[in-house]
Amino acid sequence: MNLWFVENHSPNVQFSMRVIEHLYTGKSEFQKIDVFQTAEFGRVLTLDGYVMVTEKDEFIYHDMITHVPMATNPGIKKVLVIGAGDGGTIRELTKYDSIEHIDMVEIDEMVVDVCREFLPQTASKLDDPRVHLHFEDGLKFVRSRNDEYDLIIVDSTDPFGPGEGLFTREFYGNCYKALNDEGILVNQHESPFYEEDALGMQRAHKRIIGFFPVCEVYQLHIPTYPSGHWLFGFASKKYDPIKDLDADAWNQLGLQTKYYNTDIHVGSFALPNYVKEQL
Ligand code: AG3
Incomplete structure (x- = not known):
């Protein structure tokens, strides 16, 4: 066949x-x-x-969405993860003994059930005692949170369908409010390459800039996503992802990562001209 x-x-x-x-x-x-x-x-x-x-390339996405903020602020203890039903982001976060509490807010419980059954490698740490699963809309969940998280990771779908609300100004403003004074927000930002994806990324970036003093974009290569060229947004109230990176401290943790290292951390913030022009 x-x-x-x-x-x-x-x-x-x-x-x-x-x-x-x-x-x-x-x-x-x-x-x-x-x-x-x-x-x-x-x-x-x-x-x-x-x-x-996909089992073959998920490590790229999950390494870059977690280790970049974690290496920038090793003091992160309380994390909010929105979306991420496959569990890959949680698997990477649970490598840090320093993290005490993770709230994961996934709108669709069925995605988690299916991933537990068919993708046991990504879902492997969803039962870590530090992980608290909430099956509700992330947009609503952040509305009632104030000054409590060190890090928010938005591991969403594309900016249409169930994930649409996670690209709105209201949502970014509520994330700002939910973070403490040292808080970092990381968002999956689509691709800069094809026109429609690039517009989604530009819109998200412009909206985040309106709230956060530090607002950068970094890139990674995902073979199975549109164009293979993907972006994440890094926004924060205080930390600069390059100036505040303590590479020695992160390397001393001795974590096993297949894509992330502290050189790629720095290099991923160097953007091609055609991307810079879009920001
Ligand atoms: N979330 C980002 C998916 C975007 C892919 N877009 C596409 N194929 N058109 C992935 C979730 C990983 N935890």
């Missing part, structure tokens, strides 16, 4: 992976959830037909 998964990366470009087996399909209250066994990327989770994680 010649079975292929196809995602539109732009109205004129498609990306496809050979599928060995369609392991799961289901529909939650919020979205369509699928898991495929693919020939090249191992198991792949898609939501509404968009690739969220």
Whole structure:
């Protein structure tokens, strides 16, 4: 059988992976959830037909969304993670003994159930005693939080569908309020390459700048996402991701990471000209 998964990366470009087996399909209250066994990327989770994680390249995304802020402020103790139902972000955060409490707010409980069953590597630390799962809308959850988190990670889907609210001015303002005076906010920011994704990224960046004194963008390479060129936003009330990085301190922790190192931390903030022009 010649079975292929196809995602539109732009109205004129498609990306496809050979599928060995369609392991799961289901529909939650919020979205369509699928898991495929693919020939090249191992198991792949898609939501509404968009690739969220693949076993082969998820380490890139999860390393960069967690270790960049953690290495910038080694004092981080209380973290709020929004989205992230596959558990990859939580797995990386739980490597830090210094973290005391993680609230994870995922709108769709079914995504977590499916990932526990089909992606045990990413979901492996969801039962860590420091992790508190909340199945509710992240937009609503942050409204009632004040001055309590050292770090907020927004590990969302694209800026449409269930994740749309996580790209609004209201949400960023509430994140600012939920963070303490040393707080850092990291957002998944889409790709700068295709026009529609770039517009989403620009909009998010301009909105965050309105609240946070430090507001940067950093890049990573994800083979299965549109264009392969991806961005995260780093915003903070105090810490500069490069000036405040203590590379020796992070290296002394001796954590095992497959993508992140402190050189790539610094290098990821160096942006191509066409991206700088968009900011
Ligand atoms: N969240 C970001 C998914 C964006 C992918 N977009 C796409 N394929 N069009 C990933 C969740 C990882 N924890």
